Amino acid sequence: MAKSRKVVVIGAGPAGYVCAIRLAQLGQQVTVVEKDALGGTCLNVGCIPSKAMIAAGSLMDKIGKASALGLTVEGMSLDVEKLVSWKASVVAKLTGGVGILLKNHGCEVVYGAATIVDKNTVSVTGKDGKQTIQCDDIVIATGSVPLAIPGFEFGESVWSSTEALAPKALPKRLLVIGGGYIGLELGMMYRKLGSEVTVVEATAGALPGQDRDCVKVIERSMKKMKIDFIANAFAKGYEAKKKGLEVRIEVEGKSRVIECDQILCTVGRKPFSEGLGLDKVGLSTEKPGFIPVDDQMRTKVPNIYCIGDIAGQPMLAHKGSKEGLVAAAVIAGQNERYDVRCVPxxxxxxxxxxxxxxxxxxxxxxxxxxxxxxxxxxxxxxxxxxxxxxxxxxxxxxxxxxxxxxxxxxxxxxxxxxxxxxxxxxxxxxxxxxxxxxxxxxxxxxxxxxxxxxxxxxxxxxxxxxx
Structure with missing residues (x-):
């Protein structure tokens, strides 16, 4: 058996924690550095909480249609605070489970922001100060963050997907900027929960890049749900007024104003590499912020690997997990490669x-x-x-x-x-x-x-x- 190597995994999302656990299973010494919470975006503010909230919206919708089955439900109401609390309990169970798995596999977890000092050294700044970790290999799994657009910086009036999953109250009128999968998932969820929803999309239709026959079904569904979908539209700015927010959009060269109470901006995500110190080891990102890797998830620095959203499209949790398994196997001395025909x-x-x-x-x-x-x-x-x-x-x-x-x-x-x-x-x-x-x-x-x-x-x- 090959000699055990000391590996630092930066990021504990579905790419990083999966990689760390597999490394431990293969006999490596693993330290995981996480600046926020175990599970990353997916478990905390992405895939899992959004699907929990979507399930609640779907249940409300089904109950509303139950009379067709001879089932009459009266007095149904939504307690937003309780819904958000339930969603948080689902998240807590899963992130807690990740922590137990890492502990049981002997992975050390260090909380703080990681900076690569050199190819064998990682510095971590946490609430208890700085510490330095020596290692043989580094795995970068820092994920991605929501992308803002000029004039719509995230704040009280403009939500990212993160804030949309922890509302204090249900907005009466929600404007969604971006008709991709995040925008439509959350927009439809809010419509089912009771909000009036408008979606503006810069391209000619919903869900760009997907099968158009399938998309037509989604577009018909939005119409049935009374979601106002505006294609070829660009959000230009907004102003707060007494009656709410006035959002200026441009549709095929013509200006238009939409009134709403809350804006949700879902125009995409960008890889996160801020403060990583890539330049110290001769690494740099390519547009729109990805770190180039080979089919063994190696960067151009042989002992530094990159997995997950920051390693390139598609930016999907399950693709990141697969890359994590590949990187772990390669570090452990196996001749593994990222060789897949498709990613669902x-x-x-x-x-x-x-x-x-x-x-x-x-x-x-x-x-x-x-x-x-x-x-x-x-x-x-x-x-x-x-x-x-x-x-x-x-x-x-x-x-x-x-x-x-x-x-x-x-x-x-x-x-x-x-x-x-x-x-x-x-x-x-x-x-x-x-x-x-x-x-x-x-x-x-x-x-x-x-x-x-x-x-x-x-x-x-x-x-x-x-x-």
């Missing part, structure tokens, strides 16, 4: 949306002859029983080899269903493989099987005109 993306809108692998247009741009199959949830017995029949599963396949290239879905619980699609692509499965696999009935994953059959115009539960 899940969007907790209403309905949910999920995507993995190539878009249809992307595959065509690579010169691949493609064929697609689509199956609607309107034809799914399970979806009907859930009263959630909007959406579909769409499979993009190679017309010559039948290999699954991409799967894009919108509808009930598709954030769970996408796992089968990701496995299929990683294993090089064909649509025939999916179609021949028996799927339990009545379940939502049957839509995957039928979409695979639809590629060959053989779906049983929809009619496809013979070619």
């Amino acid at each position: 993306a899940v969007i907790f809108t209403a309905p949910e949306m999920a995507s993995v692998g190539m878009l249809e247009d992307e595959a065509k741009s690579k010169g691949i002859e493609v064929v697609t199959g689509q199956f609607p949830f309107a034809a799914s017995g399970r979806a009907m029983s859930l009263m959630e029949t909007d959406g579909f599963v769409k499979i993009v396949a190679d017309a010559k080899t039948d290999e699954v290239l991409g799967v894009h879905m919108v509808g009930p619980e598709v954030t769970e269903l996408v796992a089968e699609a990701a496995l299929a692509i990683e294993m090089g499965a064909t649509t025939e493989d999916l179609a021949r696999t028996i799927h339990a009935h009545p379940t939502l994953p049957e839509a995957m099987m039928e979409a695979a059959e639809a590629v060959h115009r053989m779906a049983v539960h929809i009619y496809q005109k013979p070619e």
Whole structure:
């Protein structure tokens, strides 16, 4: 066995803490430096708390529609303080669990801001002063922070996603700047909880970069929910008035004013490297702030690794965790590489949306002859029983080899269903493989099987005109 190495992991988010635990499992001596709370953005102010709040909004929405099932609920009300407290309890359980895991694996945790002094030294400034840690390897896992735009600096009137997940009260009128996944997840959540919501998006439609057929379903849903979605719109500034906030926007060259009580800015996130001391070891970032790495997560300094949001797109927790496992294995002397065919993306809108692998247009741009199959949830017995029949599963396949290239879905619980699609692509499965696999009935994953059959115009539960 290779000699145990001393490793400092800077950042304890889903990239950093996963890396630290795997390093310990592989016999390395690990120190984790965290400037805030274990679990990073994801567990504390991102993925987990947002999904907890979204679940509450979805439950309220379902209760409101329960009369269709013969269930009458009267006097339903929202206690915002209690909701936020419950959300915090979910977060506390998970972050506490991370702390126990690190302790049980023998990882030392040091709280404070880390600065790289040289390739074998990290300085940490915490509430008890400064300390210096010597090491053989350094793993940078500092994550990202919300991006502000000029004229909309974060504060009392302008929330980032962090403040939106801990409201003191429900805003009557919420203006969301940015129609990407964070903006739509939170905007739809607030609409379900009772706020009037307006979304302004700089591009021609919602969720730029996603499958347009899926996006159309989300855009229709926003219309049904009475969310005012304004495309090709740029937020220019705002003023506080007695009746609330007046936000100036520009839509296709024309000026317009929108009144609201709260602004939520969700135009993206930027990698965090402030104060890290990258220049001291000859490292620098590339636009928009990523540190270049190879497929073993090494930077150009051989014993310094970089994982998670700061290592490049996609800025997703599960991608960061995978990179953490790769870096840990390499440090421990294994010949591991970041070698994945796809990274799934899940969007907790209403309905949910999920995507993995190539878009249809992307595959065509690579010169691949493609064929697609689509199956609607309107034809799914399970979806009907859930009263959630909007959406579909769409499979993009190679017309010559039948290999699954991409799967894009919108509808009930598709954030769970996408796992089968990701496995299929990683294993090089064909649509025939999916179609021949028996799927339990009545379940939502049957839509995957039928979409695979639809590629060959053989779906049983929809009619496809013979070619």
